[in-house]
Amino acid sequence: MGDRIATRDAYGNALVKLGETNPSIVVLDADLSKSTKTAGFAKKFPERFIQMGIAEADMMATAAGLATCGKIPFASTFAIFATGRAYDQVRNTVGYPHLNVKIAATHAGITVGEDGGSHQSIEDIALMRVIPGMTVLNPADAVEAEKLILAAAEYQGPVYIRLGREPLSKVFTDDYQPEIGKAVRLRDGKAATIIATGIMVEKALQAADILGQKGTTVRVVNIHTIKPIDAAEIIKAAWETRAIVTAEEHSIIGGLGSAVSEVVVQNHPVPIEYVGVKDRFGQSGIPAKLLEEYELSPEHIVAAVEKAIGRKNP
């Protein structure tokens, strides 16, 4: 469906729109404005663009100061630095006082590719999810990314927005309107539910097609808001399809799979299988090769679904 666009490009576009409509928006970047796509905003609204240099911790606490004075700061850098390097600043100075700071984290996941394991953020969802009151967003394509970024600007409180480097196919049409906190059912089916987030949503749909050809119909649910998670939709999936597979470009520890499991075991335990990075660091390589190596292909989702169905209670 149309051209391939990266969610970081959607971020750049959304910021320019926000700059025009909301005078409270300010954008901070840590020497990555071309990569994070904040450069367009910087060019158009130079007085509201704050270049912080290579100082992510300083950037997060500066954003907090701006927020206490009524600004809506978008602090932008790579996911690995936004969450890992500046964790204490995000936790204590943004999260603890529940300030209205938006953390835009690009180059998330292993599809950042050639830079290798040091730059492949596969723990960021876990780190952000555990901070009380932090909202965690992980859009599936550029359409969803742009709409969620605009929604995040209106949302009161700290928001983590996970974005990617690689251009993606569009999963959604331009009239699609996601709502923070609300899951989106994309396919219906009886045998199992694939709950996917981010770039894995498209792969989940491909997996559903493969399974359909084999005569197995599965439900596909897109979770763009990992926190607060749409528990009602997950519980429905557990009741109605009795087997769940989660799919995320993140460690299987602490991310979507963990969040879904927390809901399922407390409400209606059913078998769950995880598609994600299995307690390993990444390595250099092209994204397609990495997705194969780290078991993140549609075929891996298919295998996980079949395994989950095999574990269903009779």
Added chain:
Amino acid sequence: MLTSAQLAELNEHARQMRGHIIRMLAASKSGHPGGSLSAVELLSYLYFYKMKIDPQNPTLPDRDRFVLSKGHAAPVLYSALAERGFFDKELLQTLRQFGSILQGHPDMKRIPGVDISSGSLGQGLSVGNGMALAAKLDRKPYHVYVLLGDGEIEEGQVWEALMTSVHYKLDNLTAFLDYNHLQIDGTIEDVKSLTDPGKRFTAFGWRVVSVDGHNIAEIDRAVEESESVKGQPTMIVLNTCKGKGCSFMENQVGWHGAAPKPEEAEKALQELGLA
């Protein structure tokens, strides 16, 4: 310039704040007296003379801001806020107790008049920069004051923030270094050498003034002068004595994070003429 009557009044507020600090720490049986007592004169000056603030309207949009970057010195901030009327002085006795607004370190969500939560060291100057940048963006006249500890500036983020203040020419921000020479494990020089911090700040592009941190007239002169300088932030190095005003705490490493026992509190209050 302060009149002698104003000076006498500010010194009296400082004396009362010392009393509050001793009493609240004795009641809580935990907390940080040393670095609270060393900053009393500065907070008396800011909260009773310098800052445009309104205890009846703690979130007044154009108020001056204060950032206690060394958040463990919460008792000095709480004593200033209570003495100034932001909340009932009786509440000081609830310091660090379950359910109290007065958390071990300042929590802006609970305490009226606290402009930012703090406690994890090294972050306050960055926050102050953000506030000062917001004032510039909105062309607002408010000023931002940040208090740093001397041990605290061992945190690398402080030096990132020092660069940011200079880069953005934040002349609407004044920082203070509480140079009392002590931290938890010993003297600053023993733990991590900090020979002539003023030289280091100057090298980073700051305007630096060094004053007697217990002399309010000197603090006032330095602050007034700093606010007439355009295009450059000022760091006022406050030469202070940790535990000031309580003879047995003065310059003692052990009084960084220990509360006085009842008989010690009594002695301290006697020395202050508040028993």
